[in-house]
Amino acid sequence: MSFSSLGLSPAILKALEKQFYNTPYPIQEQAIPFILKGKDILGIAQTGSGKTASFVLPILQLLQTKPLGKNRHISALVLVPTRELALQVGEVFKAFSDALPNRIKTLVVFGGVSINPQMIHMQGVEVLIATPGRLLDLVDSKAVYLSDVEILVLDEADKMLNLGFKEEMAAVFKLLPKKRQNLLFSATLGKDVDTITEFLLHDPVKIEIVAEEQNIDLIQQVAYAVEDERKGPLLRYLIKEQKMNQVLVFTSSVHRADAVVEKLKANNILAAALHSKKSQGARSDALYHFKSGKIHVLVATDLMSRGIDIPFLPFVINYELPRSPKDYIHRIGRTGRAESSGIAISLISEEEKHHFGVIQKKMKKKVELLSTDEIELKGY
Known part of the structure; x- marks a missing residue:
């Protein structure tokens, strides 16, 4: 329909x-x-x-x-x-x-x-x-x-x-x-x-409406424990170290999306924001350039992410957790489509650990929380 x-x-x-x-x-x-x-x-x-x-x-x-x-x-x-x-x-x-x-x-x-x-x-x-x-x-x-x-x-x-x-x-x-x-x-x-x-x-x-269960078995989920002030450097480290050429990053607010993009650009990472405060032309350009590979990182809010339909999107990163487990599953479900594998990464601050536990319980899947203490982020 x-x-x-x-x-x-x-x-x-x-x-x-x-x-x-x-x-x-x-x-x-x-x-x-x-x-x-x-x-x-x-x-x-x-x-x-x-x-x-x-x-x-x-x-x-x-x-x-x-x-x-x-x-x-x-x-x-x-x-x-x-x-x-x-x-x-x-x-x-x-x-x-x-x-x-x-x-x-x-x-x-x-x-x-x-x-x-x-x-x-x-x-x-x-x-x-x-x-x-x-x-x-x-x-x-x-x-x-x-x-x-x-x-x-x-x-x-x-x-x-x-x-x-x-x-x-x-x-x-x-x-x-x-x-x-x-x-x-x-x-x-x-x-x-x-x-x-x-x-x-x-x-x-x-x-x-009875919610359909989304198959997330094809998605490799990874979570990193990280202080709030180290989230930006860790994001840039992961993008560069794992050579991510197409990654969708989720933030919880328009302001944070813009701030993340500004820092990515300052570190020579091709990125754009997609949210409701952008003009229609800017949103269309950002989506087109992301799909065509002209930019490598698209930073989006949940509201504006509906039009992002890419069959083989390899990476999704939760810079911040969404407010509901269903939104989390919807986010990571952007990867792992068309029977292809995908990687979903979440950056978890101390304040988010309890909420992340609730999300894991709801989706009935345990995600190992990896330490980032040993990762050298200077320069990122």
């Missing part, structure tokens, strides 16, 4: 092409047509299943033809449990919105930072991605109004309930109009999620 068969507009399809999205994930295939028809959705899907785009794309399409409402009266609200997820969802909205003829203004808000800039930036916002507590702060400050919300998304509802947002979520629900479209996504359908589903959703379409 292709994105063009899901009822998406030519403008959205063009935006998908620019972001290197080629084939929809199962949850996107099932959810997008129903969301476009205005149906409530209950989606049960794990992190990394493609659920973010499954609601971002139809929301942007629905808002493309809608006149701009009253200032500070948002049209779509996405509630998330954490700052990290808020930023991730915001990146997806921005990446696609920037490629559309009618740009939809989105804003990400969360606690732990000054509220004043967020209040100022609420001007003209149509889509708000928020943690519940900070959203209520903005409502109390009259910086945003929820009376015209047409679409409500609860992303990772199970985590919000586990983190104790139940009362805040209930307070938000009271401020919303009764007539609206509700989209609820959760990794599991526990008792609390089931209760919210009953009063929140009206005749919902239930979609449950």
Whole structure:
């Protein structure tokens, strides 16, 4: 199945092409047509299943033809449990919105930072991605109004309930109009999620995606214990010592991706970054040059890595670990394709050791953690 068969507009399809999205994930295939028809959705899907785009794309399409409402009266609200997820969802909205003829203004808000800039930036916002507590702060400050919300998304509802947002979520629900479209996504359908589903959703379409097990037996996994400040030199050492002519490096943030590339270039290693802050032209050039062998190292964030489809990619390096074991498997699965072997290397700091243990437990595979104390990194 292709994105063009899901009822998406030519403008959205063009935006998908620019972001290197080629084939929809199962949850996107099932959810997008129903969301476009205005149906409530209950989606049960794990992190990394493609659920973010499954609601971002139809929301942007629905808002493309809608006149701009009253200032500070948002049209779509996405509630998330954490700052990290808020930023991730915001990146997806921005990446696609920037490629559309009618740009939809989105804003990400969360606690732990000054509220004043967020209040100022609420001007003209149509889509708000928020943690519940900070959203209520903005409502109390009259910086945003929820009376015209047409679409409500609860992303990772199970985590919000586990983190104790139940009362805040209930307070938000009271401020919303009764007539609206509700989209609820959760990794599991526990008792609390089931209760919210009953009063929140009206005749919902239930979609449950069972994750496919990815065969990682062909992938040779190697991990190095290394202090944070030695990660850069170790990366450059490995690339040069193992003569890596095509290696995909994963970082957890845009800023880190750029910093890694800058250091690689300074050490005469041909490299480029691929992330949402780069222009469309820069992203296309980076991907083309990597596939054609003109650059040897591509440093990418998880969000922008979807379009990297290379049958015989020999090396993947985790400069930093992803937040979920599924994302880890998805990353290393970029190598070891088409029945060819590949090598996946992870650089593990002291703070990451516990999380790496969790990842190994989830994938049911032990990876030896090698010491780097004896490796001389001076000059790298």
